Amino acid sequence: MKFNEILSIRGNFLIKATPFLIFISSIVVFNGMVDDWGRLSGSIDNLFVFIRESLWPPDWSVIEPQAYPICTAYPLIDFTCSTAWIGLLETLKIAFVSTVFGMILSLPISLLAARNLNPWWLSYSSRFILAAFRSLPSIIWAIFFVILVGFGPLSGVLAMTVYTIGYLGKLQYEAIEGMNKTPLYAAEAMGLSRFETAFQVVIPESANDLISQAIFMFEYNFRHGTVIGIVGAGGIGYYINLYLKFLQYDKVIAYLIIIFIVVLLIDMISIFARSFFTEEGDMPKPSWFHVILPASMIKK
Amino acid sequence: MTGDSKEIEVYRNPIVRLLDVEIGYKKTEPLVKIPNLEIFPGEIVAIAGPSGVGKTTLLRTIAGLVRPISGSVEVCGAVSPSKPSKGILGYVPQRLGLIRHTSVMHNVMIGANAGHNKSLWSILPSSLAKKYASEAINSMGLSDKLREPIRRLSGGQQRRVATARTLAQRPSLIMADEFLSELDEDTMDMVLTAVTQYVRQSGAALLVVEHDVSRAKSMADRLLVIDDGRVNPFITEATAMEVKI
Ligand SMILES: Nc1ncnc2c1ncn2[C@@H]1O[C@H](COP(=O)(O)OP(=O)(O)OP(=O)(O)O)[C@@H](O)[C@H]1O
Ligand SMILES: [Mg+2]
Secondary structure, three states: OHHHHHHEEEEEEEHHHHHHEEEEEEEEHHHOOOOOHHHHHOHHHHHHHHHHHHOOOOHHHOOOOOOOOOOOHHHHHHHHHHHHHHHHHHHHHHHHHHHHHHHHHHHHHHHHHHHOOOHHHHHHHHHHOOOOOOHHOOOHHOOOOHHHHHHOOOHHHHHHHHHHHHHHHHHHHHHOOOOOOOOHHHHHHOOOOHHHHHHHHHHHHHHHHHHHHHHHHHHHHHHHHHHHHHHOOOOOOOHHHHHHHOHHHHHHHHHHHHHHHHHHHHHHHHHHHHOOOOOOOOOOOOOHHHHHHHHOOOOO | OOOOHHHHOOOOOOOEEEEEEEOOOOOEOOEEEEEEEEOOOOOEEEEEEOOEEEEEEHHHHHOOOOOOOOOEEEEEOOOOOOOOOOEEEEEEEOOOOOOOEEEEHHHHHHHHHHHHOOOOOOOOOHHHHHHHHHHHHHOOOOOOHHHOOOHHOOOOHHHHHHHHHHHHHOOOOOEOOOOOOOOHHHHHHHHHHHHHHHHHHOEEEEEEOOHHHHHHHHHHOOEEEEOEEEEEEEEOOHHHHHHHH
């Protein structure tokens, strides 16, 4: 066998072995971080004890009206006076407001950040701003704003808005950069200003992507909004943190189940709503059946 | 297209003037050399040549989308790299450049706004722009498709929307790249009549790329054949007797 044949076989072998080597190295790195594997052996027992004694059954009193303030709602809908309802609603409101504000603020920045519309210095400096907003997770922004403006939903809205600008802005400029170039050429030949091109060509052409991203962002903000209450930035996380502190884990699990269900619902609504804006729009309207089953399970 | 009107127009300033221009995308590999090309108001000039020779590139160079490698490109008095002001230049790209998800009206209004709204911050359409937009849509036989999104139109219908967008703009120079493709004889006549009528009446110039040489000869005053990287000014039979050099 010639030398380069041997080399190519070895090269081929290396390429095939790479995933395996990556896996082995992850095991090695993991092992290096764990001092005592014996800790795992007791964990299953711990889990059962924890579930039996503290978590289960969930304490559904969290959806009963609070003792104070006095509930004035009809008895049938008196769950609207419960901490779960109040917290959840606040989280939804925070997610909604910060998605809308974030979108309004991120769109102009992402129009400046798109490389196909702007000189490089402008697009890269706009990207820098978006990257800075995105570099911290919303919970860190929440801590920051709680320090600045105090506890409550205001700091939650500010935190989530800032994060939304960074995250949504990135999605938006990537959608804009992916748009068809010919409409831009036609606009440039006509002599449209950058402002007119943005409003008459770029936004209409990428509107479907922009809308679908905003819906996704709302869903994302709701999921993350359940956490920011832990640092006092409003929403259901506040109550979770409260009961965690008092070790009332059966109430905590009730909240988690509620959040799980609502996240699932919003997820489904979001997929359903976005399906109108993602593909061509000429496809048959999706049914709820399509939303619940993964796309791969449905014959095209 | 009478001899008289042409004589008067020839003495006006040309709308397009190219001098010693080399076009292409790489400095080291110019596609076409154009020693001298002038296009006058009211004139229809066709460009023909084999595929990939640089016809589209020539239009894009005149439109200011591609820098000429060398030489000077002048459009309505603006010498490259400076560009003519908004709405002067109309372009029907080979790939149309329509916004697929919006209506025929929206797409045509982009052209109408460019031509009739001089403010650079215009979003609200003027009534004049609306009038020209619906006129242009009518002349392209698309008045029953006003609200239809582009993606639901046939290829030939889309091409007519792109032409309507440029007509609604009422530019001084129309550059149309294969704008008669995908059309049947009758529709082609309708489109050609509308565009020719506009050019002759308004004194705009029309520069078309048309790969079908006989069709190009029948519609144009002059035919430029690009071959081997050189523009050969070719005089069509219709006018050859008058302008014999
Ligand atoms: N954006 C680009 N960058 C680099 N080269 C390009 C670009 N666009 C086109 N070319 C090349 O330039 C040459 C001329 O292309 P052009 O589109 O001008 O041809 P054409 O004469 O219009 O052909 P057709 O009749 O097929 O439309 C082609 O060889 C093509 O590969
Ligand atoms: Mg071409």
